[in-house]
Amino acid sequence: MKKRNLFIGGLFSLLACAALMKNWQHDQEPQIPIGRSEVIFWHFWGGEDRDVVDDVARRFNASQTEYYVRPIAMPGNNLQAKLFLAVAGGDPPDIVNQDDPILADWGQRGVIQPLEDIAPASEVAAMEHWMLDSARRLSTYQDKMYGLCNGLDIRALYYNKTLLEQHNLQPPQSISDLNEIANALAPFLSAEKKQRYGYIPDSRRLWAWGYVFGGDFYDASSQRVVVDSPPIRDALQWMASYAQNYGADNLAAFRKGDQSLPGKTFPLLPRNDQEMSGRYAVIMDGQWRVRNLAAFTHNRQARGVAAPEFGVCPLPVPNTSAGRTNAGWVNGNFFVFPQGAKNSQGAWEFAKFWVGYSNPSQAAQTCSQGGWIPVSKTVTQDPQFQNYLDENPLFRTFIELSESPNQFPIPSVAGAAFFRRTIEQAAFQAFNNSNADVDEILQEAEQQIQTHLNRNHNLRHGGHVDP
Amino acid sequence: MVGFVFLFAWPFAASFYWSLCRFDLINPPEFIGLENYRRLASELHSQQGFGLALTNTLYYSVISVSLSVITGVLLATLLSAKVKGQAIYRTLVFLPSVIPIVAASVLWIWLLDPESGMINYLLSWVGIPNQNWLNQSRSAISPAGLTEVSQWIHGGTLNLFGSKDALILMTMWGVGNFVVIYLAALSDIPGQLYEAAEIDGANLIRKFYHVTLPMLSPVIFFNLIMGLIRSVQTFASVYVLSEGTGEPGSSLMLISMQLFLSAFSDFEMGYTSAMAWILFVILLAATTLLFRTSKHWVHYRTSS
Structure with missing residues (x-):
């Protein structure tokens, strides 16, 4: 009995040691080459994008004799709080x-330089001149x-070309x-339960x-x-007209169904081989969906199954002179340089390398790998990126x-998170209440946001804010 | 003592001081007097921000705590009946309350799916049309809810339940915690009381009303206080159900969510501290009120 206990104890100790060794090896940070200074880089990428990020860091490190970048993947949730605490902690x-x-909020508070x-x-x-306006x-x-x-x-409209042609419709x-x-x-105003919609606006897309x-x-x-202005009122009224035509509840339930698709599949795609269309004929989405469409088409072709043809077009303009062509809401990724950082110079060199300021081909490689949109025409014009565009014409x-x-992005003002939330809440309210007065909703949103921005500005400057 | 000072007394005092300041974690707190409290009062009046969050919290707390008490007592009474498989039934009722909140929330997102969720499927058995649960901001117990029901009775549609009702339903699923406490209290009620009631000719309902409820009242009182505090602190499930936004239509913007967003999204630590203090005062007042009224309805057994 004693021998058996000894054996089991020994086995457990051995396993524990092996696990510790493995963990220790895993936790080993790469050695910083002698003579180089380390640049700590926080990002939130995961999955296949993380490989692209690691590859950029690897290429930068290989090109350097002075700096060495160490990428650290941080979960995106509450990154703000973590950074604020890190800055406050020195x-x-x-x-x-x-x-x-967050740029304005962080800039105003002095969190970033x-x-x-x-x-x-x-x-x-x-650099400012070199970049695109957006x-x-x-x-x-x-x-x-x-x-x-x-x-x-960037957002555009994806459409199922095959389906539109079947109905003699153009993009x-x-x-x-x-x-x-x-x-x-x-058809609008029909009581029949819809399995597919031609197009429905999303209340979050008032931007x-x-x-x-x-x-x-x-x-x-x-x-x-200036939220309560005629063009924004028209936009919201037009969006809300869909809720009135189809019923807000029907649309909300249908949209929820998009998220129930396996792996959150792009709802433009047919769900099975027997179908040639998905839940929508036209849908607004970003450039990352090009990858999904290419994979879908490739998969069907490889199995000899007919695939529908897809297209992409800019957001269409209203039938008034006020509209803007090729317009939309842009967001994106950006580097910031925290106050009190030890190696801002190295960080700046890395950021320049990433965007391709003096080496467009490196950035072209990054953007082709990740399916990302370059921030300068210089990078777009690089032959490597042009090849990518030839392979992915929808891009x-x-x-x-x-x-x-x-x-245009969400306005760069201190309080942008509140601005964004309030606009989306206003649009939701207009979308989901058929008796809602759009003008009143926008007026109220405008007043709330203005008060919030004034408070941020005035209190920062020692003023008083009337509630 | 050191723990008390550093982990309780100091944060307590600091948060009160910060409630009188503009503070963003990075820059030193700037004293602004009662500005944050004035803002809270204004939002309370306009039913925006804090006002809306307080109304949402009130709706959720009052309904979920009341239902938890009623369901808990009834379930415990049923489960105390000596029937075959009693242990299995008790386990089944208690089981949901040991599931981690995040996992339970994700599960409920599926259950409440308007197109393919099981809850709508079950409701369809009794003729209730599909509800939009987590996609709508409406509340069932409201004048609009009454109108919906009356329209439905007269052949119209029924869009009754919204996200707060979904949250209440999910909370009810975890009522097993309370049931265990009620079960313990039920087993402690002396059998002679029931025998005496029987001799006096009491039927089942009268025995429940005149013996079970008074004898359970100290435990109901305890669960009421704990339930109230727990409901005001509800955060994880709201965070998961609304994807950290308090949406749709701010209907899941409970006080806890509003605190979180103003602290860690807007970095208004002063305003958040003021909000937390007002919440503390409200909870204190509610608890005091419950204690004051308890002498009228809570019956403690005396040794004499």
């Missing part, structure tokens, strides 16, 4: 990648660059075209449609929120849109 990372509209504090003014000015807007707060955009997210060029598609594939209809949510010159529309002057 041990922030050197560079962080973000995609939430303006680029002019870490790079020569001439280089910052040249990328520059995402990097700027109060006419100063506080971040460096390294990838854009939409105007809002009335889009209404016609919606009505042809799922995109507001800009398309010619609206601006914020007037930077007067520092006023070309997104590139064209990214170069449009009519792509």
